Every structure is written in C-alpha cells, then in structure tokens.
Amino acid sequence: MEKIIVHAKFHTGHRQLGYPGKCRFVHGHTWRGTVAISTEVFPRDTLDMSIDFGHIKQVMRDLDHKMLVVESDATFMDATRFEPEGVVVMPGRGPSVENVAHYVFDRVVALIGRQYPGCGITYRVEVTIQETENNLFIVDKTATV
Ligand SMILES: [Zn+2]
Numbered sequence: 001m002e003k004i005i006v007h008a009k010f011h012t013g014h015r016q017l018g019y020p021g022k023c024r025f026v027h028g029h030t031w032r033g034t035v036a037i038s039t040e041v042f043p044r045d046t047l048d049m050s051i052d053f054g055h056i057k058q059v060m061r062d063l064d065h066k067m068l069v070v071e072s073d074a075t076f077m078d079a080t081r082f083e084p085e086g087v088v089v090m091p092g093r094g095p096s097v098e099n100v101a102h103y104v105f106d107r108v109v110a111l112i113g114r115q116y117p118g119c120g121i122t123y124r125v126e127v128t129i130q131e132t133e134n135n136l137f138i139v140d141k142t143a144t145v
Helices: 053-061 097-115
Strands: 002-014 027-039 066-069 087-089 122-130 136-144
Touching (some): 053 097, 097 122, 097 136
Parallel strands (some): 002 066, 066 087
Antiparallel strands (some): 027 122
16 A cells, blocks of 8 residues: 655635634634545656645645635625635535535545546545644545546
C-alpha cells in the first residue's frame, strides 16, 4: 500500500444562516486540512512522481481568503455587492466543516481523474478539515478513477 499525505492551512470567512447561535454572524476561521490518499500502487508520470502534492494542496489553498457560502445566501451571491472571485459556493445547505470536507474530497477525486484518467484504480481518500482547535470533520471514502 502507498499513501500520500498533504497538509494545508487556509483562512476564510463564513456564516451559518439560520443557526440559532453566534455562528449565524459572519466570522472567520483558520482552517487546517489534511488530505491522505492511499492505493496499492500509485500510477507514475515520466519522472516517477505520482499525484502532484502541490496540486492537492492547491485544492485547499484555493479557498484561502475567500467567503464560503451556499447558493441560498443571496447577500454573498449578489455579484454587485461582493466580488464573485472572492466567494466560493459550498455544496449543501450551509458552509459547515462537513460541507467544506466534502467540497475538498470531490475536488481531489476530480484532480486524480484529470491526471490519470480512466485507469480504474481504487483510491481511499481521507479528507480531514479542522475548523477550530477542537472541531474537525473527516470524510473517508473510496473512489475508483
Ligand atoms: Zn464558523
């Protein structure tokens, strides 16, 4: 078994619309993310490198200094009020740590598919997103690409 592990840190704003506590107000976090990808034997490029560590890190770095929202957040989806390039739309009903982890998971799987399309290799992809010192969420699933 081979495994790649990449860490990244990114700063974002978000808010949990409809949440009864203080998290409904705009606030920021310094998130820490870890992506661990394992498979029996990774495919290799012409330099015997597997999946580019920098590209995996970039999936998380693309969120840096952005406002994480969902489609239903009309205020931040209004391009006349907030620059669209500063807003990232998360899946689901809120920009929760759960949905940030799924967002990263989906993009990492797509990244593998772009680099090594149609290989039919099954990868275990574990995405850990830490919202605060005490709160983290893990998506741990397999994907065949
Ligand atoms: Zn928060």
